[in-house]
Amino acid sequence: MERYIVVDLETTGHSPKAGDKIIEIGIVVIEENEITETFSSFIQPGRVIPSFITKLTNITNDDVKQAPTFKEIEKEIKSFFHEGIFIAHNVKFDFEFLNAELVMNGNERLKNAAIDTVELARILYPMAPGFKLGQLAEYVHLEHQNPHRALSDAYVTAKLFLLMKKKLNQLPVETINNLLKLEPFLRSDLFGLLQKQKQVLRQNPRKSEGITSFHGLAFREVEEIKTNSTSNISSYGDFLDNIYEQGGHLEKTLPKYEKRIGQRQMSEIIYDAFKEHKHALIEAGTGTGKSLAYLLPAIYEAVVQEERIVVSTFTTQLQAQLMEEDIPLVMKLIPFPFQVALLKGKQHYISLEKFENELEDVEGNHYGEILTKAMILVWLTETKTGDIDEIQLPSSGYSFYRKISTEAEGTIDPTSPWFRISYYQKAKEKARIADLIITNHALLCTDLFHDTKHLPSYQKAVIDEAHHLEETASRHYGLQLDYMHTVFLLNQIGTSDGKKWLSKVLMENPIFTQRVSIQKWDSLFIQVKSDLDELFRYIYQYVLDKNKYNKTLSDIGRLQFELVEEKWESNHWDFLKEMVARITMSITEMTFLFEQMLLNSYGDSHLHDKIKQYQERIENIKDKLTRLFLIEDSTQFKWIEIETFGAKNAVYVFSEPKEIASALQERLFNKKASIIMTSATLTTKNSFSFMEKRLGLKEEHTLKNQIASPFDYRSQVQLLIPNDFPDIRQQNQDEFLYATCEAILSLADITRGRMLVLFTSYDMLRKSYYLLKEMMAEEYILIAQGITSGSRMRLKKKFQTFEKAILLGTNSFWEGIDIPGESLSSLVIVRLPFQPPNHPVYKAKTELLESNGKNPFFHFALPHAIIRFKQGFGRLIRSKEDRGIIFVCDARLRKSRYGSQFINSIPNVPIHFDTTNHLMRFAKNWFQK
Structure with missing residues (x-):
């Protein structure tokens, strides 16, 4: 008989070793797929329950005061097992706590087999947005009435397990077989479940609908792509009337739709730009509904003119929103069919061939790789795209994924059966016949500046989040080299006596050992790896030594240093170049050995392509080393970043063009008929001139328009600026940070947390975090970028989960974080977002402006900071119902001669410049109204 005992414990903390105790236990028994018994009890812990546990669970000291001790009910508890x-x-947590109590009371430890529903959910629900119990319950539509109470959590866990068991029974036999190979390396005892299902399938073979298999891999079939026939369409004016006007499709489709004048205005500007073959800059204030505003004219133009149009975004978050929310809405609104395709870079798509090769190799895999393989096996039975962004891999799984992405397979033979089932090739084919292609700035810029073309030809495009175009273009026009990725490539190739690609090739092609100097390769391989390690360690130590007293940290906490001869002592510079020259010479010899392999591949096109791919990638490393270290280029600036708390070779080397405008003008704006650029932040002082110059746009060929936000900022926002903060410019950083932290906590008391704090440097964020930790009460949850683990989106979700939370962020948190409603009620901007003057990128751009006789502050630093400030300002108000306070700690906003330029670039809001004490009193009165 199948019997499962589902347990949930509430405790005073996280560790029984630290003296934490159980305060509540919930047990649910499952027999033959039915819940047959439940048990719950408070437990007297013999210690005070911390306040944050009470806030989380609602269990008070009074609740457990008269409760039995664990010893008093241990027999009843033991009987279940x-x-x-x-x-x-999270079975380890509950197992350890129960066993700790049992052992403490003279009992033996439980020895039951165990299943962790977190691990099982990661495998069976790889596309779930998160794996906390509440997130999973919502994902599978289970009602969770009393979260963080033992019996309720145990009951939901039991229901979740039954659903997962049912899903496991629906998996194809190929997936079950592959999971069985991985099962010994997982943390849960799944052998019984998997083996039983295998026997069922052996006795009653079945083919899952929509699932096919190849080489022992089961995956969902991708639907054949069909083209649409062009429909007769009315005039554009009638088309918009039928959508936007009273009684139109928008009102009928969205019952709560409110007419936005700016939305239709934006659609008409884009339509005009397409018709006149002009480019356009459109700043659309928050709440305009710009996605719909550009999708409608773009789709109309694409279908009527029978030409594809590209829509490019900076973030994958916006791509997902377009595909999952906006495109389905547009399909309901317009009366004619159209095709939309999402196309990303090759690194986003899984290669089934590479995955099949890596699946068999489990020896030496760490847990993260095993879990990643298990997740992907199930995901393949569900995905229609093969886009890895659909799932949340464990952090260590992404390094494994690089081995199995389409980018790792190189050029694939079109006659290969793997080509026919390639997700990337399917995505490219879908894009080729689509009316509208959704892509990202990275792929758009890759196509602009490199020979390899991923996007089909196009003449018209919409670039959303366009304020990122300059930096993305600069990055793709430049170079990046780091130790980890370089050695990762070498390790993929391996040596003759390893378990990687080369050793497998030699086993299958013994003639190579006769005609290619394999011993020479092994010798070079060892030498190059050693030299690269020495090179990056040398750079690491030099940068660390040179920055002992004047550290320039990037927004993610890396130390930065310029890579120019003038910044290096001559003997160190010469030694650096000698090491690089030695490595490039060795790589040249490696590429010669690849040539010998190519000559002896004897018509094996697949092997030939693979050798050629590795040869090109090795040559690419040599090219980067040469261009970064050995060639002077006055049009580029170069710099180094090191992770001060990372490995001693954690070095990243970059180069970017000093200006990208001429390249964009030549390769984008002069070649395309119409490029629409839109964002909520494109102007400074109500002028587009800064963005026009940075992007290389010609004024006579560009339409420009500012569309105001429909929000009533004067009633929704109050902007507060203290006049009594210490002056940070007078070397009073510690005093300034202390005043900032005091203000953060005072304002948090007024808005009950729900606060986002934006910093301009990671160093200030880190110092403030630890200072706040000392000053604040336990009632607030403090979440900090770079300190609290997790991605930006995970930190945002964590922030929204807790009622009283303060979120500290830098750089990437100034935009792209959308927290509507009461979850965010106050925004603190610590400093006006000027780039640090000693930042390598800033220095290079300012030196270029100075050489052209221009003031770098007014022509670059100030407008760049204003746009950044506008992005930060836009985090607070995301709907007509939102209201809140913006507290800017930097008095330069009112005191400096340029402060008015910041204020004139944001919506018209009430501004209060007063002592901190008066501002807090005002905030409390206003917020309580």
Whole structure:
């Protein structure tokens, strides 16, 4: 008989070793797929329950005051575990706490087999947005009435397990077989479940609908792509009337739709730009509904003119929004069919061939790789795109994924059966016949500046989040080299006696050992790896030594240093170049050995292509080393970043053009008929001139328009600026940070947390975090970028989960974080977002402006900071119902001669410049109204 005991514990903390105790236990018994028994009890812990546990669970000291001790109910608890499998959500936690209590009371430890529903959910629901119990319950539509209470959590965990068991029974036999190979390396005891399902399938073979298999891999079939026939369409004016006007499709489709004048205005500007073959800069204030405003004319133009149009975004978040929310809405609004395709770079798509090759190799895999393989096996039975962004891999899984992405397979033979089922090739084919292609700035710029073309030809495009175009173009026009990725490539190739590509090739092609100097390769391989390690360690130590007293940190906490001869001592510079020259000479010899392999590949096109791919990638490393270290180029600036708390070779080397405008003008704006650039932040002082110059746009060929936000900022926002903060420019950083942290906590008391704090440097963020930790009460949850683990989106979700939370962020948090409603009620901007003057990028751009007789502050630093400030300002108000306070700690906003330029670039809001004490009193009165 199948028997499972599902357990959930509430405790005073995270560790029984630290003296934490159980305060509540919930047990649910499952027999033959039915819940047959439940048990719950408070437990007297013999210690005070911390306040944050009470806030989380609502369990008070009074609740457990008269409760039995664990010893008093241990027999009843032990009776549940005489047989069966122990199940919990994060099973290690509950197992350890129960065993600690049992051992403490003179009992033996439980020895039941165990299943962790977190691990099982990661495998069976790889596309879930998160794996906390509440997130999973919502994902599978389970009602969770009383979160963080033991019996309720245990009951939901039991229901979740039954659903997962049912899903497991629906998997194809190929997937079950592959999971069985991985099962010994997982943390849960899944052998019984998997083996039983294998036997069922052996006795009653079935083919899952829509699933096919190849080389032992089961995956969902991708639908054949069909083209649409062009429909007869009315005039554009009638088309918009039928959508935007009273009684139109928008009002009928969205019951709560409110007419936005700016939205239709934006659609008409884009239509005009397409018709006149002009470019356009459109700043659309928050709440305009710009996605819909550009999709409608873009789709109309594409279908009527029978030409594809590209829509490019900076973030994958916006791409997902377009595909999942906006495009389905447009399909309901317009009366004619159209095709939309999402196309990303090759690194986003899985290669089934590479995955099949890596699947068999489990020896030496760490847990993260095993879990990643298991997740992908199930995901392949569900995905229609093969886009890895659909799932959340464990952090260590992404390094494994690089081995199995389409980018790793190189050029694939079109006659290969793997080509026919390639997700990337399917995506390219879909893009080729689509009316509208959704892509990202990175792929757009890759196509602009490199020979390899991913996007089909196009003449018209919409670039959303266009304020990022300059930096993305600069990055793709430049170079990047780091130790980890370089050695990763070498390790993929390997030596003759390893387990990587070369050793496998030699086993299958013994003639290579006769005609290619394999011993020479092994010798070079060892030498190059050693020399690269020495090179990057040398750079690391030199940069660390040179920056002991004047550290320039990037927004993610890396130390930065310019890579120019003038900044290096001559003997160190010469030694650096000698090391690089030695490495490039060795790589040249490696490429010669690849030539010998090519000559002896004897018509094996697949092997030939693979050798050629590795040869080109090795040559690319040599080219980067040469251009970064050995060639002077006055049009580029170069710099180094090191991770001060990372490995001693954690070095990243970059180069970017000093200006990208001429390249964009030549390769984009002069060649394309109409490029529409839109964002909420494109102007400074109500002028587009800064953005026009940075991007290389000609004024006579560019339409420009500012569309105001429909929000009533005067009633929704109050802007507060203290006049009594210490002056940070007078070397009073510690005093300034202390005043900032005091203000943060005072304002948090007024808005009950729900606060986002934006910093301009990671160093200030880190110091403020630890200072706040000392000053604040336990009632607030403090979340900080770079300190609290997790991606930007995970930190945002964590922030929204807690009622009283303060989120500290830098750089990437100034935009792209959308927290509507009461979850965000106050925004603190610590400093006006000027780039640090000693930042390598800033220095290079200012030196170029100075050489052209221009003031770098007014022509670059100030407008760049204003646009950044506008982005930060835009985090607070995301809907007509939002209201809140913006507190700017930097008095330069009112005191400096340029402060008015910041104020004149944001919506018209009430501004209060007063002492901190008066501002807090005002904030409390206004916020309580």
